[in-house]
Amino acid sequence: MADNTETPASVTLDDIRGAAKIVEGQIVRTPFHHSFMLSQDLGVDIWLKCENLQRTSSYKERGALHKLLSLTEEERKRGIIAMSAGNHAQGVAYHAGRLGIPTTIIMPVGTPAVKAENTKRWGAHVILEGHSLEEAGRFARKYGDERGLVFVHPYNDAKIVAGQGTAGIEMLEDVPDLDVIFVPIGGGGLLAGVAVAAKAIKPDITVIGVEAALYPSMYNFVKGTQMPARGDTLAEGIAVSDPGVIAGEIIKRLVDDVVLVSETDIERATFALLMKEKTVVEGAGSAGLAAIMADRERWKGRKCGVVLTGGNIDPRLLASVLTRELAREGRLSRLTIDIPDRPGELSRVAGVVGGAGANIVEVYHQRVFTDLPARGTELNLVIETRDRSHLEGVLAQLEAKGYRVVVKSSTAAA
Known part of the structure; x- marks a missing residue:
C-alpha cells in the first residue's frame, strides 16, 4: 500500500449521510434501474446504478465535491492539485470551477484524450506526467508542495470515501432488498464508502469488489498474494498499483x-x-457486470446491484471493443482462401459468399508474401454473418466448391 500521507481513519454511516446532505442538489441522483434484458440473459436479477449519467459521466463527482466543500477559505484561495487517470480529474475540475477554486491536474501520459480534453474544458490546468497513476501522484505532490497547493487525493482521504459512499445509500433507498452489490476497485474509495453504507444499513448484504486481473492490487492486500500489477487494460480508470490505506483497511474489514x-x-x-x-x-x-457474466452460476437468482462507475471511453477504443466482440460471436470474420490467380476467380468466390447470405466487408490479395505457387494467390476476405452457425454454413459452401479456407474470428475468440 502506498501514499501513506493519510493515516487510516474511520468512516461511518453518519459521515456518509452527512456527505449526502452536503452535496445534495449539486450532483445528480442517478437512476438505479432494473435491466430486464441482462437479467433474462444471465439468470441474475440485475440492477444498474448509472453513475455514467453524472454531469462529468462518473461517480467521482461525489467525493470530489464533498472534499472541496470541506476546504477553508484560505485553502480555496491557494488552489488545489490532484492526480488522476481521468474521472477524478473531471469531477474535481468541474466542481472547483463552479466554486472558483484554481485547479491543477496531473494526468499520466497515455490518459484517454476524451478525459484530458474534458478536464481542460472545465477550466483546470492539465499537465501530463508519468506513465502510471503512481508516477503522476509523486509529481503532483512535489509540484503542489513547491507552490503551496492543497492536494486532493482521488481515494486515500476520508472525505472522499464518505462522498463516494453516498451512492450506496441511494442504492439501498431505491431497492432495499438487494442481495449483492458489485463495485469496481481502483484505489478503493468507492468500494470502501459503499461497503460502510451498505453494511450499516443492511448487515446481511454481500459486497463484492472487482478488479481488472492486470491490476490485482487490492486483491493482493486482502488475500495476501503478490501478483504483479502491470500492463495495458481497457479499464484504465481502475489501473492502480497501490490502493489507499484508508480504503484498504475498510475493505479488509467489511x-x-x-x-x-x-x-x-x-x-x-x-x-x-x-x-x-x-x-x-x-x-x-x-x-461489476463482467464479474457476474464470468461467474453467473454463483449469482443466479440473486438480486444484484452493479455500479456503472463511468462512461468516459475513447470512441476509437469503443469501436475496437465492438468489432472484437462481433468477431468473437462469429459475426465478423477474416477468411484466408487459396485461389488460382486467373480472371473471374474472385467473382466466383464472391458469388459463393453472397449466395450463402454473407456480406463481404473487405477484400485484398497477397501474391508476394506467401508459400503458394506463382500461379496461385492468397485471397483475404473480411465477411459479416448473422452468427457463428451462419459462418459455419458459409465455410461449408466454400469448401464444397473446392476452396481451402482458414478462418480467424478474433485473437481472443471464445
Whole structure:
C-alpha cells in the first residue's frame, strides 16, 4: 500500500449521510434501474446504478465535491492539485470551477484524450506526467508542495470515501432488498464508502469488489498474494498499483470478496451494456457486470446491484471493443482462401459468399508474401454473418466448391 500521507481513519454511516446532505442538489441522483434484458440473459436479477449519467459521466463527482466543500477559505484561495487517470480529474475540475477554486491536474501520459480534453474544458490546468497513476501522484505532490497547493487525493482521504459512499445509500433507498452489490476497485474509495453504507444499513448484504486481473492490487492486500500489477487494460480508470490505506483497511474489514476479471470479460460486459442497455460505459465501469457474466452460476437468482462507475471511453477504443466482440460471436470474420490467380476467380468466390447470405466487408490479395505457387494467390476476405452457425454454413459452401479456407474470428475468440 502506498501514499501513506493519510493515516487510516474511520468512516461511518453518519459521515456518509452527512456527505449526502452536503452535496445534495449539486450532483445528480442517478437512476438505479432494473435491466430486464441482462437479467433474462444471465439468470441474475440485475440492477444498474448509472453513475455514467453524472454531469462529468462518473461517480467521482461525489467525493470530489464533498472534499472541496470541506476546504477553508484560505485553502480555496491557494488552489488545489490532484492526480488522476481521468474521472477524478473531471469531477474535481468541474466542481472547483463552479466554486472558483484554481485547479491543477496531473494526468499520466497515455490518459484517454476524451478525459484530458474534458478536464481542460472545465477550466483546470492539465499537465501530463508519468506513465502510471503512481508516477503522476509523486509529481503532483512535489509540484503542489513547491507552490503551496492543497492536494486532493482521488481515494486515500476520508472525505472522499464518505462522498463516494453516498451512492450506496441511494442504492439501498431505491431497492432495499438487494442481495449483492458489485463495485469496481481502483484505489478503493468507492468500494470502501459503499461497503460502510451498505453494511450499516443492511448487515446481511454481500459486497463484492472487482478488479481488472492486470491490476490485482487490492486483491493482493486482502488475500495476501503478490501478483504483479502491470500492463495495458481497457479499464484504465481502475489501473492502480497501490490502493489507499484508508480504503484498504475498510475493505479488509467489511467487503465479502474481491474478484478479478479478465480483459475479455471487461470487453464483453462493455459490449453487453451497449447492445442490451443502449448505454455507453467505460472499461472500469463495466467491471461489476463482467464479474457476474464470468461467474453467473454463483449469482443466479440473486438480486444484484452493479455500479456503472463511468462512461468516459475513447470512441476509437469503443469501436475496437465492438468489432472484437462481433468477431468473437462469429459475426465478423477474416477468411484466408487459396485461389488460382486467373480472371473471374474472385467473382466466383464472391458469388459463393453472397449466395450463402454473407456480406463481404473487405477484400485484398497477397501474391508476394506467401508459400503458394506463382500461379496461385492468397485471397483475404473480411465477411459479416448473422452468427457463428451462419459462418459455419458459409465455410461449408466454400469448401464444397473446392476452396481451402482458414478462418480467424478474433485473437481472443471464445
